[in-house]
Amino acid sequence: MTKVQFPVYSISISGLVSWQLHALNNEGNEGNQSLTRRYYIIQKDIHEPEYVNGISGDMLKHIQAEHLHRVALESGLSLSEGGKQFNPDRIGYDLEKNLSVFTDKDTDLAAKTGKVIQLCTISDLEGFMVTEKKGQTLKRDSVIEFGAVVGLPSSVKTQSYFHAKYGVDNPTPYNVQVSSGLYATVLNIEAFRIGYNPHNFGYSIDVAERKKRLDALLKSVLYTYLQPNGAKRNTHLPHPDHFEGVITVSSRRCPAPMISPLEREYNSQIHSLASTLNNLNGAATIHCFDFNNMAEFADQIETLIAHSLPWESENAEAIA
Amino acid sequence: MPKRSPKSYPTPWLTVTYQPVSLFSLKRSDATSMAARSNLVPTPYAIKMALLKVLLESQGRQHQSDFTQWINSEFTWIRDLTIYIWPPEKLVVNRNGYKLRYYDQTADKADKTRPTIPMQGGFVFREWVYMQGNLQICCSAGNHLAELEELFAQINYFGKRGCFFQYLPEYQQTTPEPTFEPNPTTGFTVQPMDDLGEKTTFNRINPFSTEKAQLDKDRVIKPGFLPLQLMATSTRYDMYQRY
Numbered sequence: 001m002t003k004v005q006f007p008v009y010s011i012s013i014s015g016l017v018s019w020q021l022h023a024l025n026n027e028g029n030e031g032n033q034s035l036t037r038r039y040y041i042i043q044k045d046i047h048e049p050e051y052v053n054g055i056s057g058d059m060l061k062h063i064q065a066e067h068l069h070r071v072a073l074e075s076g077l078s079l080s081e082g083g084k085q086f087n088p089d090r091i092g093y094d095l096e097k098n099l100s101v102f103t104d105k106d107t108d109l110a111a112k113t114g115k116v117i118q119l120c121t122i123s124d125l126e127g128f129m130v131t132e133k134k135g136q137t138l139k140r141d142s143v144i145e146f147g148a149v150v151g152l153p154s155s156v157k158t159q160s161y162f163h164a165k166y167g168v169d170n171p172t173p174y175n176v177q178v179s180s181g182l183y184a185t186v187l188n189i190e191a192f193r194i195g196y197n198p199h200n201f202g203y204s205i206d207v208a209e210r211k212k213r214l215d216a217l218l219k220s221v222l223y224t225y226l227q228p229n230g231a232k233r234n235t236h237l238p239h240p241d242h243f244e245g246v247i248t249v250s251s252r253r254c255p256a257p258m259i260s261p262l263e264r265e266y267n268s269q270i271h272s273l274a275s276t277l278n279n280l281n282g283a284a285t286i287h288c289f290d291f292n293n294m295a296e297f298a299d300q301i302e303t304l305i306a307h308s309l310p311w312e313s314e315n316a317e318a319i320a
Numbered sequence: 321m322p323k324r325s326p327k328s329y330p331t332p333w334l335t336v337t338y339q340p341v342s343l344f345s346l347k348r349s350d351a352t353s354m355a356a357r358s359n360l361v362p363t364p365y366a367i368k369m370a371l372l373k374v375l376l377e378s379q380g381r382q383h384q385s386d387f388t389q390w391i392n393s394e395f396t397w398i399r400d401l402t403i404y405i406w407p408p409e410k411l412v413v414n415r416n417g418y419k420l421r422y423y424d425q426t427a428d429k430a431d432k433t434r435p436t437i438p439m440q441g442g443f444v445f446r447e448w449v450y451m452q453g454n455l456q457i458c459c460s461a462g463n464h465l466a467e468l469e470e471l472f473a474q475i476n477y478f479g480k481r482g483c484f485f486q487y488l489p490e491y492q493q494t495t496p497e498p499t500f501e502p503n504p505t506t507g508f509t510v511q512p513m514d515d516l517g518e519k520t521t522f523n524r525i526n527p528f529s530t531e532k533a534q535l536d537k538d539r540v541i542k543p544g545f546l547p548l549q550l551m552a553t554s555t556r557y558d559m560y561q562r563y
Contacts, residue, residue, distance in 0.1 A: 010476075014341075027417045028443070039343065040412045040557040042452040049412045049450075049552070049559050056418070057342070057482045088421060089439065096436045109528055131437040136528060145482040147342025148448065186342050186484060188476065192377075199528070201381035253378055255476035258486055260341045276489050280473075 006251045006287065007311040008214065011189040011304070012258035014266055015245025015297075016152070017225060020180040022238035024230030025055040032174040036158050039150055041262065052151035053158045053179040055230065060146040060187070063229045065126050068220035072121045075216055080120035091116050091123040091138075092130040110199035112138055117195055117204040121213055124195060143193050144217060147186040150262060156181030178236055184261035185245075189217060192253075192311045203312065210310040218308075222301040226294070243297050246270045247289040249304065251311065254281050330462030335499045336472045337491035340408065340451040346479030349514045349541050353422065358447035360411055360546060360560065362478035364403040364515040365539065367457060371398050372525075374474040395522040401468075402460040403515075406500050407546055408453030413558040418446040453562075455485065458498045465494065502545040507563045513544030 025037040037056060040049035069086045072079055080101070082093025094101050101119065106112050116138065117124045127142035158179040164171040194213050195205040203210065228238055246267055248256040257273040259266040267290070274286040289304070291297040346366055347356040359366075375394060383390040424440035431438075461468045469492065477484050493499060502508070516525065520538035523529045533539055548560040 037416065038556070039414050039416070039448065039450060040559075041450040042410045042412055042559070044452065047551075049557055051556075056416075058419070061482075088441075092436055092439075096434065096438075098435060133435060133437065136530075139527075141481060145477070145484075147482055147484055150343070150450075188484060198376070198380075201376075201384060253474060255474060255487070258341050258476070258484055259339065273486070273488075280489055 005307050005309050006249070006284070008191040008304075008308040009250045009253060009311040010191055010256045011218075011250075012248045012256035013185070013187050013221070013245060014248075014258050014261055014270060015185050015243055015291075016261045017149075017183050017185050017245075018181070018240065018242035019183060019228065020239040020241060021178050021236060022180070022228075022230070023176060023178050023232040023236040024228060024238060025059045026177070026231055032172075033160065034174070034176050036177040036179055038158075039148065041150060041153065043153060050153040052153055052156050053181070054151055055149040055183070057146035057148045059230050060149060060185070060224065060228075061126075061142070061144070064144065064146070064220050064224040065122070066229055067223040067227075068122060068125060068216060071216045071219050071223075075212065077121040077212060077216060078119055079122060080116075083120045083122040089130070090126070090128045091120050092128060095130055095132065108199075109136060109138070110197060113140070113199055114197050114204035116140070117197060121216065125213060125217055141193075143191070144189045144221070145187065147260075149183045149185045150260075151179070152182045152184060152262065156183070176232070176236070182242075186258050186260060187221070188256070188258060189221075191308075194310055207310060207312065214308065214310050215305050218301050218305050222298055225297065240294065243294045244292045245290075245297075247291070247300055247304070248274060249287045249289070249308070250277075250285060251287070252281055252285045254285055257286065330460055331496045332461055332465060332494050333458055333496070333498045334461040334465060334468055334472075335456060335458045335491075335493040335495065336469075337488045338455045338457070338475075338478075338485035339488055340455060341484035341486050342482065343414070343448040343450055344479065344483045345446060345448050346483070349512055349539075353420075353444070355445045356447065358413065358449055359479070359513075360413070360449060360509070360511055360548065361405045361407045361455065362457075363513045363544075364401075364405075365513075366479045367403055367405075368398055368401065368516055369525075370475045370478055371468075371471050374471050378471075378474060391522050395525075397462070397464050399516045399518075399520060404458040404498055404501055405544075405546070406456035406458065407548055407560075407562055408451040408455055409562050410452040411548065411560045412450045413560070414448045414450065415556055416446050416448055418444050420444045454488065454491070456491075456500070458500055460498075461494070503547070504545050506547055507549055508545040509548040509550065509560065511544050511546055512541050514539055514541045516540070 027037045039054040080091045080094045082090045087093040127140045129139040195203045195210045197204045250256040259269045289300040346359045351357040421439045424438040427438040517538045517540045523531045524533045524538045547563045552559040
């Protein structure tokens with residue numbers, strides 16, 4: 001069987017995920033009461049804002065970065081010392097410790113950025129910022145971005161539970177807010193920027209290495225939803241029981257369409273948008289991969305890993 | 321109020337529509353990073369920077385040999401765009417806490433020999449805006465209509481990364497006059513709107529350049545009049561509705 005492969009410019013996921021009895025993201029305390037993160041949103045034709053539990057995009061990004069770290073180590077992808085230790089500064093850690101990263105020839109931003117991209121997968125994919133005191137600021141935007149995860153107003157509930165912390169002395173009472181329900185989640189991967197050096201408009205690593213990084217990134221996204229390692233998992237590990245949505249992939253210079261599942265008809269809107277974008281930019285610009293449960297989501301990620309190639313502008317010009 | 325002499329803008333005008341996909345946040349120019357109140361809508365500055373980003377990504381490679389000349393001419397017409405913003409029907413501004421890494425002043429002063437600026441983690445205040453309805457942007461396209469259409473179609477976030485907006489191609493309009501303009505005779509809410517200064521250059525705006533941008537010269541902050549009415553407020557949120 002001939003494998004059909006297509007270039008991947010960007011990937012978006014819009015989905016509804018169900019997490020039960022979790023406390024994945026909290027926003028401080030009031031006395032002995034821990035507070036869940038909350039957002040107020042408006043629905044059409046309803047004039048009062050509705051309060052829902054939510055999880056910030058930063059928490060999702062952190063979970064995904066943790067998984068990426070493990071995948072990168074296991075796959076033997078190139079990492080800086082900071083990257084190997086999962087230091088939040090990544091390549092910045094190496095520079096701070098005066099480890100040898102740059103040579104005397106690496107004087108300008110293009111050369112330095114290229115060296116960082118070659119050396120550290122996590123700095124390439126997750127981004128970084130270092131302010132060298134004697135040089136210019138080195139920084140890179142993340143290839144992957146998460147929107148805030150927001151509960152559906154009609155399908156999310158937060159409850160408060162009494163706990164006691166037992167120790168040598170008297171037990172300390174406290175309350176924990178625990179939430180359950182359906183959550184809208186969106187994310188975007190700008191796959192074309194894997195290995196991309198914006199200072200010379202070229203790629204600092206070859207296409208085979210870029211493919212490895214894309215595959216590692218896709219795996220980490222799958223693991224993020226399989227095992228959401230947010231806060232308070234020791235005693236409030238979430239019960240994941242549902243995940244449905246659409247993965248869209250663009251193979252030309254066009255963002256993969258993404259609609260919030262807070263919109264009830266997000267699925268049909270995404271397909272309609274994909275159809276319109278295909279009419280505008282040429283057939284097979286946008287591919288849609290639907291999934292109706294966690295297993296199908298995993299299947300679709302596997303399909304993407306098997307059939308996707310990182311996009312490069314020569315490929316795009318050839319297609320168009 | 322001093323009278324403004326009537327300015328003629330190049331026709332046609334391009335109006336594009338975006339559907340908000342996730343919560344929006346863009347620090348106001350007068351807010352600190354520790355207590356970052358958000359703009360209610362993307363500002364002209366944020367929109368122009370988004371245009372610049374997709375321009376560089378999509379066309380920069382073809383102009384490596386004449387980059388300086390090319391980017392200066394492209395930057396000039398983007399800088400000179402007049403941009404009006406029509407907010408969604410309803411907005412809720414959420415007040416949230418947030419963990420962030422930022423400059424560690426204490427560690428920096430304690431050890432002058434560090435090669436990099438130290439960072440620390442901490443808790444900060446952030447606002448996240450939920451938008452219901454679509455966001456519209458109206459632009460004085462002039463001679464660059466086709467290029468502008470192409471650039472807007474490639475944008476999928478404004479301001480902070482992860483604040484996604486979905487471009488809606490069916491709603492695009494080209495008109496001889498703007499489809500909307502600020503109208504202070506109706507009700508309005510004032511929001512400081514930053515924009516590129518009239519005489520600024522790409523090198524001033526480029527964060528990797530050695531030239532520095534100056535407030536009121538390269539980046540100009542003017543009061544913007546948004547047709548929004550504050551409907552409700554509490555310790556946790558403000559709710560606005562369009563007039």
